[in-house]
Amino acid sequence: RxxxxxxxxxxxxxxxAKQGIAVAKGAYSPSLSLGAGLNTSYSYQFKYNGQFPQSSFTDQINQRLGQSIGMSLQIPIFNGFSARSTVRRAKITYxxxxxxxxxxxxxxxxxxxxxxxxxxxxxxxxxxxxxxxxxxxxxxxxxxxxxxxxxxxxxxxxxxxxxxxxxxxxxxxxxxxxxxxxxxxxxxxxxxxxx
Missing domain, CATH: 1.10.287 (Helix Hairpins)
Incomplete structure (x- = not known):
């Protein structure tokens, strides 16, 4: 046995190892990445003789709300040598x-x-x-x-x-x-x- x-x-x-060749060939393909974010902030300010009026916590959270969306597209034009050597190593491993x-x-x-x-x-x-x-x-x-x-x-x-x-x-x-x-x-x- x-x-x-x-x-x-x-x-x-x-x-x-055969599947590794297919994975390595993936480096020749473009990649698309998407991202999103949501943020806010709160700060406490010390009052000095009535100056710097303090906003409430909920007001600050609502007023300082931030959002972001991002997208990234990578097209492998000049990384051909590294992708090619990765594919060759995968073929040798196979x-x-x-x-x-x-x-x-x-x-x-x-x-x-x-x-x-x-x-x-x-x-x-x-x-x-x-x-x-x-x-x-x-x-x-x-x-x-x-x-x-x-x-x-x-x-x-x-x-x-x-x-x-x-x-x-x-x-x-x-x-x-x-x-x-x-x-x-x-x-x-x-x-x-x-x-």
């Missing part, structure tokens, strides 16, 4: 993100290919250890029958038993290695892992 997650992340980053995405795909394919190769090797080992175990089991049966009638000594019997046990252990290990390799493939393919 980690490989798939990295691939998904790289793909999303590529898509974002190409880098595509390269990163392809690298993530290649890495995931490499890991899946290696897991598939390991699975085939585990299948081959499982078959050969199964054949070896069956052969050692049959050989031990013959030695055991001969031992029971006294035709084989205990050393040969013990050696045949050890060989059979080793072949059985190898077979069991190969069986679980095969199961593990199959589950690794399921993991990389995003399947639910069950036993």
């Amino acid at each position: 980690q490989g798939r997650q990295q691939l998904r992340t790289a793909s999303q980053l590529s898509e974002a 190409q880098n993100s595509l390269t990163t995405e392809q690298l993530a795909k290649n890495n995931l394919n490499k890991v899946i290919f290696q897991a598939t190769t390991d699975l085939k090797a585990a299948q081959s080992r499982y078959g050969s250890t199964q054949n070896a175990f069956n052969a050692q089991k049959d050989a031990f049966y013959v030695v055991e029958q001969r031992y029971n009638v006294g035709l084989v000594n205990s050393l040969d019997y013990s050696t045949a038993q050890t060989n059979r046990n080793k072949a059985e252990i190898d077979f069991i290990q190969a069986k679980y290695d095969l199961l593990f390799r199959a589950k690794v493939i399921d993991y990389y393919l995003g399947k639910q892992i069950t036993f």
